[in-house]
Amino acid sequence: MRQTLRLALKGRGGVSPNPRVGAVIVDKNGRILGKGYHSQYGQPHAEAEAIADSGGSDLRGSTLYVNLEPCCHQGKTPPCTKAVIKAGISRVVIAISDPNPKVNLCGISELKNAGIESTIGVLAEEARYLNRGYLSVRERRRAWCAAKVALSIDGKMANPEGLSKWITGAEARKYAHALRADHDGVMIGSGTLKNDNPELSVRDAKGPNPVRIIIAPHFGIPANYKISKTADEMRTILVTSDDFKGVVADGIEIFRMQTDNGGKINPLELLQRLPEVGVQSVLIEGGSGVLSSFMQADLIDEIVAGYAPSVIGNGISPFEGFKPVSWENRPKFTVKKVKRFGEDVVITYRRKD
Ligand SMILES: NC(=O)c1ccc[n+]([C@@H]2O[C@H](COP(=O)([O-])OP(=O)(O)OC[C@H]3O[C@@H](n4cnc5c(N)ncnc54)[C@H](OP(=O)(O)O)[C@@H]3O)[C@@H](O)[C@H]2O)c1
Numbered sequence: 387m388r389q390t391l392r393l394a395l396k397g398r399g400g401v402s403p404n405p406r407v408g409a410v411i412v413d414k415n416g417r418i419l420g421k422g423y424h425s426q427y428g429q430p431h432a433e434a435e436a437i438a439d440s441g442g443s444d445l446r447g448s449t450l451y452v453n454l455e456p457c458c459h460q461g462k463t464p465p466c467t468k469a470v471i472k473a474g475i476s477r478v479v480i481a482i483s484d485p486n487p488k489v490n491l492c493g494i495s496e497l498k499n500a501g502i503e504s505t506i507g508v509l510a511e512e513a514r515y516l517n518r519g520y521l522s523v524r525e526r527r528r529a530w531c532a533a534k535v536a537l538s539i540d541g542k543m544a545n546p547e548g549l550s551k552w553i554t555g556a557e558a559r560k561y562a563h564a565l566r567a568d569h570d571g572v573m574i575g576s577g578t579l580k581n582d583n584p585e586l587s588v589r590d591a592k593g594p595n596p597v598r599i600i601i602a603p604h605f606g607i608p609a610n611y612k613i614s615k616t617a618d619e620m621r622t623i624l625v626t627s628d629d630f631k632g633v634v635a636d637g638i639e640i641f642r643m644q645t646d647n648g649g650k651i652n653p654l655e656l657l658q659r660l661p662e663v664g665v666q667s668v669l670i671e672g673g674s675g676v677l678s679s680f681m682q683a684d685l686i687d688e689i690v691a692g693y694a695p696s697v698i699g700n701g702i703s704p705f706e707g708f709k710p711v712s713w714e715n716r717p718k719f720t721v722k723k724v725k726r727f728g729e730d731v732v733i734t735y736r737r738k739d
Pocket residue numbers: 534535536537542543544545547548549550551553574575576577578579581582601602603604605606649650651652653671672673674675676677679702
């Protein structure tokens with residue numbers, strides 16, 4: 387099953403809004419007969435790829451491992467359950483069920499009805515995390531939302547003048563690029579655009595560029611920013627108000643939303659609408675305004691915080707504008723991963739339910 391998860395990850399960037407799926411077929415002795423993954427939206431599913439990869443071997447008595455319940459409906463490709471039954475596979479081990487209403491447990495019942503021994507729930511937590519964007523949209527009707535921050539020992543993300551470049555070292559920044567590649571979209575506010583002029587591309591890691599989303603209802607995106615200069619290579623979206631009339635460089639799409647009396651867009655509404663542009667998971671990369679606004683709405687599912695061994699003192703905190711409803715109800719997270727990159731420590735926190 388671990389191998390199916392690794393294979394599934396190869397489809398990131400290409401399969402969305404479909405899930406990331408990998409499949410491995412083994413014989414009675416555990417020898418691999420075929421493997422495959424869903425590589426591109428509209429292209430064959432992982433199970434069909436694994437069957438094709440077996441090159442016509444006799445699959446009777448074999449076991450198929452797959453990280454998501456096989457589909458049982460005709461979509462852009464034929465149902466995988468039919469292909470599995472036709473191939474003569476005897477046993478299917480599945481990590482998680484598919485909440486897509488066209489599938490939801492009909493895949494597994496079809497396999498069982500055909501006399502195929504089927505098990506579900508193997509490495510379920512890892513499999514849910516791999517497809518967190520896909521599951522979030524189907525189960526909660528909104529994109530998965532992660533945040534990435536680089537901090538000093540004293541928890542500051544920038545000095546009072548707004549200078550924040552290179553808090554953490556080169557190795558931690560590489561990891562940050564890999565994180566970008568693992569999300570459909572990356573998001574910043576106008577403050578970060580103006581202060582840091584980032585490109586938000588994947589340069590120091592392997593993987594696809596995410597869609598760049600800039601929340602700047604009162605600023606726009608003029609042509610002199612790196613984001614504007616690369617807009618014909620990477621999909622870029624300006625999130626702005628209904629009545630916005632400012633400057634937007636060529637190639638940047640405009641996503642208009644209603645704003646409240648203070649000129650703010652509703653973060654939940656934005657996460658609910660992002661799947662319209664193919665974004666099922668988004669990584670907020672600052673700054674404090676956007677992070678605070680999403681924390682206030684209690685929408686941050688995960689925080690990846692990189693701590694560098696330096697002290698900023700008087701400076702900007704990542705959630706400076708956030709006010710918890712009460713001490714008891716302050717948002718709580720659990721530590722999921724701790725990694726060391728040179729002198730920096732990167733901690734991944736997941737929101738407690
Ligand atoms: N260390 C790090 O990891 C890191 C990462 C990123 C940034 N930074 C630093 O953080 C500082 C920038 O912080 P910041 O708070 O000024 O920047 P920001 O959060 O990038 O931008 C704030 C602006 O975003 C817009 N915005 C945010 N939430 C909104 C909402 N719900 N509705 C409508 N508009 C919304 C507003 O734009 P309008 O003004 O157009 O209304 C707001 O003024 C910089 O110094 C930057 O270098 C540090």
